Structures are given as structure tokens and as C-alpha cells.
Amino acid sequence: MSKDRVLIVDDEEHILELIKFNLEQNGYQVMTKETGEECLAFLDQESVDILVLDLMLPGIDGIEVCKQIRSKPNLKTLPIIMLTAKGEETDRILGLEFGADDYMSKPFSVRELIARMKAVLRRSGSQQQQLTGPLQVGDLILDVESHELRLNGEVIKLTIKEHELLKTLLENRGKVLSRNFLLDKIWGYAYYGDTRTVDVHIRQLRKKIKEDENRPYIETIRGAGYKIK
Amino acid sequence: MSKDRVLIVDDEEHILELIKFNLEQNGYQVMTKETGEECLAFLDQESVDILVLDLMLPGIDGIEVCKQIRSKPNLKTLPIIMLTAKGEETDRILGLEFGADDYMSKPFSVRELIARMKAVLRRSGSQQQQLTGPLQVGDLILDVESHELRLNGEVIKLTIKEHELLKTLLENRGKVLSRNFLLDKIWGYAYYGDTRTVDVHIRQLRKKIKEDENRPYIETIRGAGYKIK
DNA sequence: TATATATTTGAAAAACCTTTGATCATGTAA
DNA sequence: TTACATGATCAAAGGTTTTTCAAATATATA
Numbered sequence: 448m449s450k451d452r453v454l455i456v457d458d459e460e461h462i463l464e465l466i467k468f469n470l471e472q473n474g475y476q477v478m479t480k481e482t483g484e485e486c487l488a489f490l491d492q493e494s495v496d497i498l499v500l501d502l503m504l505p506g507i508d509g510i511e512v513c514k515q516i517r518s519k520p521n522l523k524t525l526p527i528i529m530l531t532a533k534g535e536e537t538d539r540i541l542g543l544e545f546g547a548d549d550y551m552s553k554p555f556s557v558r559e560l561i562a563r564m565k566a567v568l569r570r571s572g573s574q575q576q577q578l579t580g581p582l583q584v585g586d587l588i589l590d591v592e593s594h595e596l597r598l599n600g601e602v603i604k605l606t607i608k609e610h611e612l613l614k615t616l617l618e619n620r621g622k623v624l625s626r627n628f629l630l631d632k633i634w635g636y637a638y639y640g641d642t643r644t645v646d647v648h649i650r651q652l653r654k655k656i657k658e659d660e661n662r663p664y665i666e667t668i669r670g671a672g673y674k675i676k
Numbered sequence: 677m678s679k680d681r682v683l684i685v686d687d688e689e690h691i692l693e694l695i696k697f698n699l700e701q702n703g704y705q706v707m708t709k710e711t712g713e714e715c716l717a718f719l720d721q722e723s724v725d726i727l728v729l730d731l732m733l734p735g736i737d738g739i740e741v742c743k744q745i746r747s748k749p750n751l752k753t754l755p756i757i758m759l760t761a762k763g764e765e766t767d768r769i770l771g772l773e774f775g776a777d778d779y780m781s782k783p784f785s786v787r788e789l790i791a792r793m794k795a796v797l798r799r800s801g802s803q804q805q806q807l808t809g810p811l812q813v814g815d816l817i818l819d820v821e822s823h824e825l826r827l828n829g830e831v832i833k834l835t836i837k838e839h840e841l842l843k844t845l846l847e848n849r850g851k852v853l854s855r856n857f858l859l860d861k862i863w864g865y866a867y868y869g870d871t872r873t874v875d876v877h878i879r880q881l882r883k884k885i886k887e888d889e890n891r892p893y894i895e896t897i898r899g900a901g902y903k904i905k
Numbered sequence: 906t907a908t909a910t911a912t913t914t915g916a917a918a919a920a921c922c923t924t925t926g927a928t929c930a931t932g933t934a935a
Numbered sequence: 936t937t938a939c940a941t942g943a944t945c946a947a948a949g950g951t952t953t954t955t956c957a958a959a960t961a962t963a964t965a
Contacts, residue, residue, distance in 0.1 A: 556777055562799065606911055621822045627802040639791040642798070644913060646953065651911095668823050669921070669952065670836035835922060873924060875942065882943095898932065898941065 450476040451568065452494070456486040456512070457501040457530065466499065469557040475564075483507030487515060490522060497564055500547070502531040513547055526567045528560070566632075582617040584664060584675055587656055589613055598656060608633065609652045612645075616665065616675040625672040649673060679705040679866055680797065681723070685715040685741070686730040686759065691782075695728065698786040705866055712736030716744055719751060723865060726793055729776070731760040746775040755796045757789070811846040813893060813904060816885060818842055827885060837862065838881045841874075845894065845904040854901040878902060 453475045457463050460481070467477045478495065480486045483504045490498075498516070502509035509529055516522045529547040548567045551560060582589040588597045594610055596603040605613065611633040616624060626642040634640070649665060658664050666674050682704045686692050692708045699706045707724065709715045712733045719727075727745070731738040738758060745751045758776040777796045780789060811818045817826045820843055825832040834842065840862045845853060855871040863869070878894060887893050895903050 558775060558777060559799070608912070621819075623821065623823045625802065627798040630798060631802040639795050640913065641915095643915090643953090647913075647955090650954070650956095667953070671823055674822060837923075869924070870926095872926095872942085876924075876944085879943065879945095896942070 450474055451496040451564075452476045452478070453497050453499060453564070454478045454480065454486065454489065454495040455499045456480045456483070456504065456509075457499075458482065458504055459501075462501075466557060466560065470561065473561055483509070483512040486512055490516065490525075495525070497526045497528070497568055499528050499530065499560070499564070502529055524571060526564075526571045528563060528567060582614065584617060584620070585662060587664065589617060596656070603655050605652075605655065608648050609655065612648055612652055613656075616673065620675055623668045623671045623674045628672070645673075679703055680725040681705045681707070681866060682726050682728060682793070683707045683709065683715065683718065683724040684728045685709045685712070685733065685738075686728075687711065687733055688730075691730075695786060695789070699790070702790055712738070712741040715741055719745065719754075724754070726755045726757070726797055728757050728759065728789070728793070731758055742775050753800060755800045757792055757796060759784075808847075811843065813846060813849070814891060816893065818846060825885070832884050834881075834884065837877050838884065841877055841881055842885075845902065849904055852897045852900045852903040857901070874902075 451474075453470055455463055455466050455470075455477060456479070457466075458481050463479045463481070467479055470477045478489070478493075480489055483506055486498075486500070487507070500509050500512060504512070507515075509531075513527060513529070516525060516527065527547045527549075529550040531550060548571070549563050551563060582591065586599050589595075589610075590597070591614055594605065596605050596610075596613065612629065615629060615632055626645045629645050630638055630640075630642060634644075653665055656662075656664060664675055666676065668674060680703075682699055684692055684695050684699075684706060685708070686695075687710050689710070692710070696706045696708055707718070707722075709718055712735055715727075715729070716736075729738050729741060733741070736744075738760075742756060742758070745754060745756065756776045758779040759782060760779060761782050777799070778792050780792060808820050811820065815828050818824075818839075819826070823834070823839055825834050825839075825842065841858065844858060844861055855874045858874050859867055859869075859871060863873075882894055885891075885893060893904055895905065897903060
């Protein structure tokens, strides 16, 4: 496999250096830009596999860059990881709503960044085939875009966590997903809570989709995690 | 699950005692060292699940220890939490640059340390990417991703131990695996139980896969262990 | 700010899995 | 063939994980 190409955009030069050095050590081909304008101009000319983008930039900020990228057909699916100096949850949601695939708050460990890049790249690679319409299982239809779950036409309201949980399970249909995996994917790396939290949300979900012996959607794999067939 | 093994390295003895006591209360198996040299020597001999490492150490300091650990292939992914006396942000980034997964500045609450340890361990455990396709032998098909064993289409439910056992045997097809090897691999280093435990699980497995004279999957090699052809 | 809603935590019950010890069976060496 | 060592079998005890419920926090909404 050839090296993945990464573009890093940040206005702090030493951060750029730090990330660049570490990513290169890990076999990535790294390019850097310091402003949103430069970033957009660069992406018009060259293609990259993944973009690491600081939220706070002089001139056009990260969110705006994100939006513009998502509005270009050829860049719609470019994986983007957003860097944010503030740790607020609001930032996260905001970033993700504007089309980022993941986010990290500074300061962060470069190892973590690499782990997340791998995860995002893996997802974007495997999702190519899965973008065929809404996710469905049995009499359940999950419309990811509208955040709506239908059970035989009846609309079921899901909370964000429930939605993400169901979506993740459906996107990985058949695979057993560990609680740790789900926590990382849905709750984020910086989550320090208990793994039992997952159980409770699974329970809510099961209740909402009216799971019973006849319609056993979410399977518990003891000692391993959960899966949907 | 067996206890997670933690190595704590700090030159202040009372800090070591404090952390050790609290972690043991919380079900960890704790080892301690007072210098970087001792730490590295120990890691050459024994394996641990996570390392809690003070930045300031007599002789080789924490950063150097970190670097050396990261340069060893078998320790590249060992989760490391760095302890630092100074609270400066620069120190943090510095520490992380050298490969720590998280950091804490002293003084800290042991509760928080445990929370962070959990998070770091979770992250390292969530990178589940066994790209192994289904393993097959005769009319048995083991799908590791979905934790499913099929016998001519019929799904057989396996417990974790049975699944691991079958998986390990299949991954080492043809090789005889000793009970001790299996115990290390599946039950973990910290397991002190009897080797006969393996027999019992093999027995369950045999029962579940309906082994008989015509389909002798798991072979007993007297005096050596088990194997699958 | 109050109210509603969502999320997390804690603790007990239930379900299930693992280990142990006793006993039996079988293979191996003398 | 016998004695010994190793492996198989079983069921009860013991342990762990998961579920469930309820209460406490946190967050969003009006």
C-alpha cells in the first residue's frame, strides 16, 4: 500500500512541526498549510486522503473551511479530523455537524491522533459500499440523515446516543462490537466514564424498538459486546 | 477477566505506596520500581498492561524511558501515563510527543488516575481490527468477527473461552498447543489456576461441535496438548 | 430560570460461565 | 498385566457479566 497523504492545517508552526514529524515517523506523507485559504487552494490542486484541520484559524476558520469542502462534490467524502483548543462538547457537535468526521481537543497525544486517523480512514474506506440507502434490519428502518427510526411506519424518536448506537451497530452488521469500541466511537476518546453506560443505552434502545423473543435484534455476546445481524 | 497489571515508577516511596494501595483496592495487580533503569529492566522480563511513569527520575528520566520503550517493537503499544510535578502545558506536549498516552500533574487524585487508566486501557483495547476472515475446518466455519460458529449452516453458540480456544487452535492449525500455552494465550499471564481447566473447556467444545469418531476435530496429543488438523 | 429530557451512576437480581474436586477411563512403561 | 500417569467426564460451587430499575446529574428547551 502506498503512503496515505495527510494535509495538516494549523496556524501554530510548532504544532505543525510536531504533528508532521510524528506522522512521517509513522509512514504518512505530510503536507502543511497555515490558513484556511491556503488549505482550500491546495485542495483544489492536489488530492489528499485525509485532512487534519484546526478550528481556530486566521481568516476563514475551520468550520467555514469544512463547509466549503463539503459543498464541493469531489471533496464531499474527504475524511476530516478537527482540532480544537477548547474542550467543550458544543464545539464537538458543532464541528461534526459541519461535516467533520471526528474531532480532537488540544493538547492531544499524537498517538491518539494517529489512532483516530486510522479509524476515520478505515471507516471512510469501508463505508463506500454501505452508502446504499437507509439502514434496515427486519421491520426497522433507520434514516441516518433525518435521525429517524421507523418501525412499520411508526416513527420512533431516538436520542443522540441511541441513534449513534443503532447506527454503529447497523454499519457493522454481523460484527461484535465491544463496549470499549462503542465508547471510543460514540462517546469519544476523552470519556472517562464506565463501560456499563453502554448497557443502559442498549437497554433503552431495546425498549424503544420493542425487542422481544420474536424480534431479537440486538444480540448480547457475553464477554465480548453487542451485535446486530 | 484477570486483573490488569500496572507498573508504577516513581522515586518517592510514599507516592508509590499510596498509589499501590489504592490501585490494589481497585483490583489491579501492582508492581513498583523507583528508577528508569529498573523500570526498563523489569519490562524486559515481565509484561504489564499499563505503565504509570513519573517524569522526574534520578538517572534516566521519564521522557527517556518513554522513548526507549517506544523503540522496542514489543512495547510500542504499551499504554503509558506520565506523571509530572510541574503543571506547564509545554511539559505536557513534550511528554506526549515522546509517546505517552496521557499525563497527570501532581498532586492528583487517585480516583482520577484510575479513571484515566481505564480510559487509556479502553482506547488501546478498542483498536479491534482482526482482519482474519472466517476460519474453517471440515464442516465447521468459525467467524471471528461475529463470534459465530456454523456447523452446516446451523449456528452454534460458544462462550468466550470456547471461542478463543477454537480460534487459537484454528489459527495454529496442525500445531500441538500445550495447556500452558493455551492458558497464557487465553487466560492471561496472571492466571494461576489448574491446567485441567483447559480440558474441561475442550470437552465442552467437543460436545458443542458434536465431535465423534467420524469427525475427530480436536486431537489430544498425550503428554503435549491439543491440536486441530 | 424553570422544566423537561437525556445521560450517567449505583446497587441488586438474574443469567450465565468457569472452575474445582471427585471419579472414571485410557494409554504407557516396567 | 499391573501400576502409574495423563486425560475425560460430571455436577455443584463459586464467580462474573449483564440486565434491570431507580435515583442523581447534566444538559437542552421553553
